[in-house]
Amino acid sequence: MFCESDVLMLDEPTRGIDVGAKYDVYKIINRMADEGKAVLVISSELPELLGICDRIYIMSEGQIKGEMLVGEATQESIMRLLV
Incomplete structure (x- = not known):
C-alpha cells in the first residue's frame, strides 16, 4: 500500500x-x-527516536525549535531548545 x-x-x-x-x-x-x-x-x-533516526527536529507550538544529528541529541540538549 x-x-x-x-x-x-x-x-x-x-x-x-x-x-x-x-x-x-x-x-x-x-x-x-x-x-x-x-x-x-x-x-x-526520545529513546525510540535515538534508535531509528539519523536526524531529529524539535518542534514546539507549531515551530521548529532546532535540528540535530542523533549523535548530538540528549534529553538536556533538547530541553534547552524548548525553554
Missing part, C-alpha cells in the same frame, strides 16, 4: 503496541530507509 511511496510520515507509530510489535515496526522503518525512502517519524519517545 504505502510502500510504493518515496516519502512516508508516521505519527507515533508504536504508541499502544507491545515491545515485540514495536521491534517489527522498527524493522520495517529501517528496511524502507535502506531502500532509499524518506521516513519521517513523529514521536514523543
